[in-house]
Amino acid sequence: MTTLTKQPDSGLSTVGGSRKSRKRGKSGAGFRAMGDLKIALFFIAPAMIGFVLFYVVPTIRGIYLSFTEYSILGDPEWIGIKNYEQIAKDPLFWNALGVTLEYVVINIVLQTALALGLALLMHRVAKSTLVRGALLLPYLMANVIAALLWFWMLDYQIGIVNQLIEWFGLPRVAFFGSEEWAIPTQALINTWRHMGYTALLIFAGLQAIPASVYEAASIDGSKAASTFWRITLPLLRPVLVLVLVVTVIGSFQVFDTVAVTTQGGPVNATRVLQYYIYQRAFAQQDFGYGSALAVILFLILAIVAFIQMKFLRGSQSDLD
Amino acid sequence: MKKKALGAVAVAAVAAIALAACGSGGGSSADSGKGEISYWLWDANQLPAYQQCADDFHKANPDITVKITQTGWDDYWGKITNGMASGTAPDVFTDHLSKYPDFIKTKQLVPLDDAVANDKIDLTQYNPGLADLWVGQDGKRYGLPKDWDTVALFYNKKMASDAGITPEQMASLTWNPQDGGTYEKAIAHLTVDKNGKRGDEPGFDKNNVAVYGLGLPGSDAENAGQTQWSFLSATTGWTTTDKTPWGSHFNYDDKRVQDTIAWWAGLAQKGYMPKLETTVGANAADSFGAGKAAINSHGDWMIGQYTSYKGVDVGIAPTPKGVNGKNASMTNGLADSIWAGTKKKDASVKWVEYLASAKCQDVVASKGVVFPAIKSSSDTAAAAFKAKGVDVTPFTEHIKNGTTFLLPITDNAAKVAGIMKPAMDAVIAGKSPASSLTAANDQVNALFAK
Numbered sequence: 001m002t003t004l005t006k007q008p009d010s011g012l013s014t015v016g017g018s019r020k021s022r023k024r025g026k027s028g029a030g031f032r033a034m035g036d037l038k039i040a041l042f043f044i045a046p047a048m049i050g051f052v053l054f055y056v057v058p059t060i061r062g063i064y065l066s067f068t069e070y071s072i073l074g075d076p077e078w079i080g081i082k083n084y085e086q087i088a089k090d091p092l093f094w095n096a097l098g099v100t101l102e103y104v105v106i107n108i109v110l111q112t113a114l115a116l117g118l119a120l121l122m123h124r125v126a127k128s129t130l131v132r133g134a135l136l137l138p139y140l141m142a143n144v145i146a147a148l149l150w151f152w153m154l155d156y157q158i159g160i161v162n163q164l165i166e167w168f169g170l171p172r173v174a175f176f177g178s179e180e181w182a183i184p185t186q187a188l189i190n191t192w193r194h195m196g197y198t199a200l201l202i203f204a205g206l207q208a209i210p211a212s213v214y215e216a217a218s219i220d221g222s223k224a225a226s227t228f229w230r231i232t233l234p235l236l237r238p239v240l241v242l243v244l245v246v247t248v249i250g251s252f253q254v255f256d257t258v259a260v261t262t263q264g265g266p267v268n269a270t271r272v273l274q275y276y277i278y279q280r281a282f283a284q285q286d287f288g289y290g291s292a293l294a295v296i297l298f299l300i301l302a303i304v305a306f307i308q309m310k311f312l313r314g315s316q317s318d319l320d
Numbered sequence: 321m322k323k324k325a326l327g328a329v330a331v332a333a334v335a336a337i338a339l340a341a342c343g344s345g346g347g348s349s350a351d352s353g354k355g356e357i358s359y360w361l362w363d364a365n366q367l368p369a370y371q372q373c374a375d376d377f378h379k380a381n382p383d384i385t386v387k388i389t390q391t392g393w394d395d396y397w398g399k400i401t402n403g404m405a406s407g408t409a410p411d412v413f414t415d416h417l418s419k420y421p422d423f424i425k426t427k428q429l430v431p432l433d434d435a436v437a438n439d440k441i442d443l444t445q446y447n448p449g450l451a452d453l454w455v456g457q458d459g460k461r462y463g464l465p466k467d468w469d470t471v472a473l474f475y476n477k478k479m480a481s482d483a484g485i486t487p488e489q490m491a492s493l494t495w496n497p498q499d500g501g502t503y504e505k506a507i508a509h510l511t512v513d514k515n516g517k518r519g520d521e522p523g524f525d526k527n528n529v530a531v532y533g534l535g536l537p538g539s540d541a542e543n544a545g546q547t548q549w550s551f552l553s554a555t556t557g558w559t560t561t562d563k564t565p566w567g568s569h570f571n572y573d574d575k576r577v578q579d580t581i582a583w584w585a586g587l588a589q590k591g592y593m594p595k596l597e598t599t600v601g602a603n604a605a606d607s608f609g610a611g612k613a614a615i616n617s618h619g620d621w622m623i624g625q626y627t628s629y630k631g632v633d634v635g636i637a638p639t640p641k642g643v644n645g646k647n648a649s650m651t652n653g654l655a656d657s658i659w660a661g662t663k664k665k666d667a668s669v670k671w672v673e674y675l676a677s678a679k680c681q682d683v684v685a686s687k688g689v690v691f692p693a694i695k696s697s698s699d700t701a702a703a704a705f706k707a708k709g710v711d712v713t714p715f716t717e718h719i720k721n722g723t724t725f726l727l728p729i730t731d732n733a734a735k736v737a738g739i740m741k742p743a744m745d746a747v748i749a750g751k752s753p754a755s756s757l758t759a760a761n762d763q764v765n766a767l768f769a770k
Contacts (some may be wrong), residue, residue, distance in 0.1 A: 001622075011687075071426060072401060072402070072404075072405045072424075073401070073404055073405060073423075073426035073428055074426050074427075081731060105413075151601055155598070155602070156598045156599075156601075156602070156613075157595070157598065157602055157607070172598075174595075174597040174598055174600070176594070176600045177595075177598055177599065177600035177601075178597045179596030179597075179749075179751070196559055261600075261601065262600060264742075265598065265600070265741075265742070265745055266597055266600060266749060267742045267745045267746045267749065267751060268688055269743050280738075282349055282398055282401075282402075283398070283734055283738065284734040284735045284738050285401065285422065285734065286735070
């Protein structure tokens with residue numbers, strides 16, 4: 001049995017003794033295993049069937065389709081790695097990769113920094129449930145609605161934001177129309193939408209840090225800034241890694257904002273990977289090529305997630 | 321008990337797969353001539369007219385009911401294609417010249433040759449050329465014509481008279497790719513900046529324009545410039561493809577079209593037309609209605625919208641006479657096609673024949689929204705527009721004078737649009753020279769080399 005109650009550590013040192021009890025009764029386990037397995041399978045089955053039907057099968061089929069030429073009507077025709085060869089030479093793919101990276105960097109850096117700030121404020125200052133709840137409001141809005149709302153507010157001709165800008169005597173900004181602004185604008189919109197939710201996840205991580213650690217720090221005379229850098233941030237690492245992995249994957253898959261506003265334009269400025277996949281597959285009926293692009297996006301995400309977990313040691317905590 | 325539950329889930333799963341697997345196929349059965357058939361169209365303005373047709377058709381054929389679904393253009397083709405793949409496409413749908421080649425290639429359309437022969441459909445009742453647009457490269461007929469469209473200039477009458485431009489002058493504009501002719505002169509003169517200075521006056525501030533001489537809905541590359549620049553480039557003798565229909569080589573590397581586009585893009589640089597970046601998310605027709613543009617070129621299916629703006633007196637002028645001394649207009653004709661997966665083939669054939677008959681096309685004509693394919697119905701439509709106080713001669717004269725040319729009908733239309741749109745956008749935005757279209761053209765032609 002593991003101990004359920006955790007005794008406060010007596011100082012900053014977290015080296016401590018290993019109090020994990022590894023005594024596990026071996027007798028009887030094998031005897032009960034078979035019965036457990038049946039029940040376990042029964043409970044796993046609904047999730048498993050869904051997972052196989054809607055995830056494993058489509059994934060395998062997608063990988064298969066990426067080696068074919070397929071227009072959805074008719075039968076797929078095996079063409080080997082030709083799609084991948086073309087992608088390597090496809091300027092639109094490399095452009096899409098660049099555009100997506102630009103979006104991810106702006107979105108993730110801002111979103112994580114703002115969310116961390118918000119989480120600290122929630123933790124220390126804003127104890128009211130109303131205020132904490134209000135931070136989550138943008139996230140409750142459907143992506144498409146949020147995008148359209150901002151599309152309208154930031155419109156060059158009739159948008160309220162441009163009216164304000166003009167009122168201050170500055171020239172109007174083509175937020176969605178100019179190639180320079182289109183991606184930062186959309187990254188900012190989604191930062192606005194997601195930062196409350198991200199802050200909530202980080203906030204949960206903050207609450208898991210025992211108050212005793214902070215007590216000890218203040219007794220030792222640690223200043224607020226160094227407490228943040230030396231205690232809060234390191235102890236928050238596993239949660240931050242989780243948040244980063246999830247938000248980076250989500251950010252790479254940006255689609256709906258682009259789809260309802262700029263649709264890849266102006267020129268190629270917002271043709272993010274996910275939108276390019278959609279265009280090739282659904283608009284141009286090139287499902288083989290679209291699948292190959294999707295497989296590449298999948299690999300990119302797998303590598304990014306692996307690097308994040310590995311180098312930020314997301315599966316380990318410094319608390320024990 | 322648990323086993324049973326598991327089994328039930330498994331059975332349900334297998335059934336779901338089996339259901340998904342079937343669906344395509346179909347063919348005629350005993351009931352193929354009666355019951356409910358589905359019909360799709362994209363233009364909401366035309367829905368009342370076709371609902372009337374469907375009601376009349378049901379009265380004449382009580383055992384067939386037509387269920388009409390209207391879906392906006394942006395979602396229409398995706399829904400149809402996905403429906404064809406999953407077995408839920410409509411029995412009959414409004415088809416477009418740029419889309420049907422791909423449907424033929426994938427065998428999704430029912431050939432109508434037997435029906436036309438058996439029911440003795442008179443193909444000469446339609447305006448010349450419209451019926452044959454729907455004959456595929458395999459020589460089979462895949463649609464019966466329902467309407468046609470041409471392009472003209474909508475202009476704000478009050479702005480024109482304030483600028484001292486008479487309707488007669490608007491009706492006799494000229495154009496060339498070097499200095500833009502009187503077309504550019506009129507556009508420049510109709511442009512007014514925030515200080516009230518006109519586009520052709522000294523001291524005109526091109527960065528603070530109140531009214532643009534010419535509105536801009538986009539680079540229009542995905543439709544081969546149908547409503548924006550094709551009526552100009554065509555007068556230079558240039559054609560989009562090597563032959564029409566069924567071209568397999570595009571000519572965007574030609575100097576004549578590049579000069580036309582360069583001139584057109586130049587209007588934005590001169591401040592006579594909005595910059596492309598300012599039009600993202602904007603609707604050109606609404607900007608015209610709001611008094612922010614004096615001239616918009618557009619197709620006849622927009623007559624209803626352009627004449628509906630309160631306080632705006634709209635004039636319609638023919639497209640300018642170009643390099644060859646004549647004016648020109650792209651023409652496009654829609655048709656109704658039957659999906660190969662239909663289970664109600666006989667009923668669908670009946671409905672398509674009814675849609676292509678004078679009975680239905682006269683109903684459509686009387687609503688004054690589009691020009692039906694049948695010659696006599698076209699005249700009825702022109703009269704209906706006239707009764708509403710709209711003179712549509714600038715649209716109809718192209719048909720009478722034979723100054724129309726066809727929307728390019730080719731394979732790979734969606735892929736061509738996917739390449740040409742960003743390329744054309746870059747030119748109109750002033751980011752690339754018109755000569756950059758040559759590289760895009762090479763990419764397009766590579767699609768046909770496979």
